[in-house]
Amino acid sequence: MMDKLADTLTIFGNNLPLGIALFDRDQQMQRCNRTWSRYIDYAEAPTHTTLAAILPSSYAGLAPLIVRVLKGERVEQEAMPIVVQNDVLFWDITLTPQMVDGEVRGFVLIANDVTERHLAQQLLERRVSDRTRKLTALYDIMAVATEAWNQPLDAVLHACLEKVMSATHASGGAIQLLDETGEQLHLHAHIGLDAELVEQIEVTSADSGLPGWTATHDDELVLKDVNSDQRTTDVLRQSEVNVYAGAPMTVQGRVIGVVSVFRERRRSFGADDIALLSSVADQVASVVAQREVLAANEHLLLVQERNRLARELHDAVTQSLYSLMLFAGASKRQLQNGNLANALHFTTQLEGTAQQALKEMRLLLHNLRPAILAEVGLVRALRQRLDAVEARAGITASLRADEIELSPNIEEAIYFIASEALNNALKHAHATTVQITLQQSSDGVTLTISDNGIGFDPTALRDSGGLGLASMHERSEKLDAELVLISAENQGTTITLTLPSNLPFATCHVP
Numbered sequence: 001m002m003d004k005l006a007d008t009l010t011i012f013g014n015n016l017p018l019g020i021a022l023f024d025r026d027q028q029m030q031r032c033n034r035t036w037s038r039y040i041d042y043a044e045a046p047t048h049t050t051l052a053a054i055l056p057s058s059y060a061g062l063a064p065l066i067v068r069v070l071k072g073e074r075v076e077q078e079a080m081p082i083v084v085q086n087d088v089l090f091w092d093i094t095l096t097p098q099m100v101d102g103e104v105r106g107f108v109l110i111a112n113d114v115t116e117r118h119l120a121q122q123l124l125e126r127r128v129s130d131r132t133r134k135l136t137a138l139y140d141i142m143a144v145a146t147e148a149w150n151q152p153l154d155a156v157l158h159a160c161l162e163k164v165m166s167a168t169h170a171s172g173g174a175i176q177l178l179d180e181t182g183e184q185l186h187l188h189a190h191i192g193l194d195a196e197l198v199e200q201i202e203v204t205s206a207d208s209g210l211p212g213w214t215a216t217h218d219d220e221l222v223l224k225d226v227n228s229d230q231r232t233t234d235v236l237r238q239s240e241v242n243v244y245a246g247a248p249m250t251v252q253g254r255v256i257g258v259v260s261v262f263r264e265r266r267r268s269f270g271a272d273d274i275a276l277l278s279s280v281a282d283q284v285a286s287v288v289a290q291r292e293v294l295a296a297n298e299h300l301l302l303v304q305e306r307n308r309l310a311r312e313l314h315d316a317v318t319q320s321l322y323s324l325m326l327f328a329g330a331s332k333r334q335l336q337n338g339n340l341a342n343a344l345h346f347t348t349q350l351e352g353t354a355q356q357a358l359k360e361m362r363l364l365l366h367n368l369r370p371a372i373l374a375e376v377g378l379v380r381a382l383r384q385r386l387d388a389v390e391a392r393a394g395i396t397a398s399l400r401a402d403e404i405e406l407s408p409n410i411e412e413a414i415y416f417i418a419s420e421a422l423n424n425a426l427k428h429a430h431a432t433t434v435q436i437t438l439q440q441s442s443d444g445v446t447l448t449i450s451d452n453g454i455g456f457d458p459t460a461l462r463d464s465g466g467l468g469l470a471s472m473h474e475r476s477e478k479l480d481a482e483l484v485l486i487s488a489e490n491q492g493t494t495i496t497l498t499l500p501s502n503l504p505f506a507t508c509h510v511p
Contacts, residue, residue: 019091019111025104027051027066039111041085051109057083062093069095069107079118082111090118137167137280153288157189160284161259165191167280168273170261172241174201176211177249177257177288185211185258193239193262200235209233211258214246218255220278221246224268245269247278249285256285323353378411379403382418382436390434393426401438404445413475414438414447414497417483420472421449421495429453429493444501450494455487 019036023029032045040046040054051066052059058081065075075095082089092112097104140163157175165173172192176185187202206212213231214221223244226232232244243263248255259281261269269277331346376384379401386397406414418436425431431453438447469485472495476483480500487493 019109019113021109021111022098022106023051023109024106025070029054030106036111039084039089039091039113055082055084065093065095066107069097070104072097072099072104079114089113089115091115137163137276140167154188156287157284158191160280160287161189161191164259164277164280164284165261167276168245168261168269169263170245171264172262174211174260175249175257175284176201176204176215176260178206178215178255182206185215188257197235197239197241200233210236210244211246211260214248214258214260215255218248218250220248220274222269222274225266240264242266243268245274245277247274247281249281249288251282251285251289256288259284327353377403378406378415379438381415382438385419385422386434386436390422390426395426395431396433397436398434399436399438401436402440404438404440406445410479410499413479414499416475417472417495417497418447418449421493425449425451425453425493429455431492442501443498445499447497447499448494450492452492455489455491455493457489458485458487 016033017035019033019039021029021032021036027050028048029045029051030047032047037043037045042054046054051062055062061080065077068075074097075093077093079090080093082091090113092114094110096108096110098106098108161173161175164170170192173190174187174193175189176187178185183206185201185204185206187198190198190201201209201211204212206215210221210223210226210229210231221244223229223232226241226244227237236244241262241264243266244260246258246260249257249259259277261277263269327346327350330342331350334340334342334346379399382401383399386399390397422434422436425434429451431451434449434451436447436449439445473483476497482496482498484496484498485493486496
């Protein structure tokens with residue numbers, strides 16, 4: 001029977017592009033085709049030789065499969081590593097039992113060499129993995145920049161450096177930024193470096209050292225052995241660092257700093273690591289540039305706000321002092337003429353003007369104080385405003401509010417609109433009571449400010465945008481919110497701001 005199987009194998013096997021071999025129950029090869037001989041690198045078929053002798057380095061992996069096939073089970077194994085003459089190949093293997101009178105008398109081993117396919121798949125998987133690693137690192141850095149927008153720059157760079165080191169499997173790293181002159185690199189973040197090395201690179205010349213070369217040449221620098229390079233400083237040579245890679249941080253073609261990573265082990269950074277480092281360096285540079293723009297905008301807004309307050313302070317003080325001078329002079333003249341009734345009238349006017357000036361000064365002083373929104377939140381900031389200004393001005397003020405968690409820019413807009421409404425009630429409406437309500441409902445968040453002042457005709461101010469209404473409307477439009485003003489002469493004023501319900505918030509009642 002085995003001879004018949006062997007003859008069948010000889011007839012058909014030699015015409016197949018697969019390696020086919022017939023083994024008896026003792027695992028000795030009986031027949032094979034030419035493809036099998038080529039697979040195992042034999043000029044002639046090694047008949048009556050055991051599989052263990054034919055593939056000694058791979059037999060340990062084949063043995064469990066042979067046990068199964070000798071029990072009558074058909075076995076398949078994909079991309080199995082097979083060592084032939086010290087070369088590692090990958091075969092798809094099928095083992096089929098050969099039955100005679102119901103007993104397993106041997107097995108057929110069919111092999112398909114898929115080495116090229118397997119290596120190509122491994123290469124593709126590695127490229128996908130590297131691409132995923134690169135995109136993940138870039139995403140992580142973008143997330144850091146977004147989540148830590150209000151943190152100091154060095155803290156943000158430190159968080160970015162952690163992501164860079166994790167992606168490149170580095171043991172140490174540093175981020176250095178060029179100063180305004182472009183002549184010095186300043187250390188802003190470091191991880192895993194010796195204290196002596198950190199001290200040396202705290203401030204370095206832009207034309208010295210490995211990072212300096214990277215910055216001045218606007219090019220990546222990779223060293224497999226830092227000790228063999230003349231640009232390496234003595235302190236770096238004496239450290240545990242052996243491998244270095246640096247990439248320039250560029251924004252619109254301008255180098256603003258360098259990202260450096262180090263390894264203590266003598267395993268160089270590969271091309272994929274360098275490509276990743278370069279991409280990440282540019283992303284970090286974008287973070288720095290964005291922070292610079294935000295800082296410049298904040299500075300400009302601060303200057304504009306200070307100039308506005310300075311103008312208001314100048315106008316309020318000048319007008320109040322001039323009025324006080326006029327009333328004081330008139331009262332003095334009436335007293336000199338013995339006209340006590342007129343003197344009393346001007347003195348009363350003098351007192352009223354002084355009280356109004358005091359209100360305006362308290363308001364301006366409150367506006368000059370640092371923002372408290374970040375410290376205590378929107379509701380408590382409004383309460384402090386009422387205590388600091390309205391209460392001291394003799395205005396009865398009440399606040400009913402839910403504690404609503406909103407993003408800082410939304411809280412700032414709400415606080416500004418509320419402050420403008422309160423300022424109008426204090427300076428123009430001559431109100432004696434004000435009420436603030438901040439509530440959350442299924443329709444969204446609603447802010448209402450009401451006063452019992454003298455009121456006004458809103459249509460008279462529609463074109464001029466007086467009382468800060470233009471800026472209030474502008475801020476509400478940026479929030480996609482609705483701002484409604486209701487007022488009439490001698491009937492007070494009510495301003496209602498309604499924010500859409502799709503804003504993220506959570507509430508808890510504040511009595």
